Amino acid sequence: MSAPSGGPAPAGPPLSGAAGGQATREQYDAAEGYCRMLGHAVRFAYCRTGTRALPCARIADCWFERIPIEEFLRRHYTPQELGAIFAPRPGKLESILEIVQGVTARRGTS
DSSP: OOOOTTSOOOOSSOOOOOGGGOOOTTTTTTOEEEETTTTEEEEHHHHHHTTTSSOOTTHHHHHTTTSOHHHHHHHHSOHHHHHHHTSOOOOHHHHHHHHHHHHHHHHHHO
């Protein structure tokens, strides 16, 4: 297996599904993989919950070699949630400008 850019190769063989065929959102939570954004290993639970209670936008890129991630996402998330997960993120400049506008607006109302 080749190493993903920016990190070590995934550890171990692909993971199998939940025992007894009972697929849950939590079934892979204990699995560990390398996070290219953070630069260290994290559990799948961290990627699945993210900061918005939705998975990280890079979840498919990071986990496709270890679990059937596309099937997992289709099974556990609505099309609307998938749209939110994979929606293009604003650029850094746009994010900074939104923060500045928010601070300016709050100062104007004080």
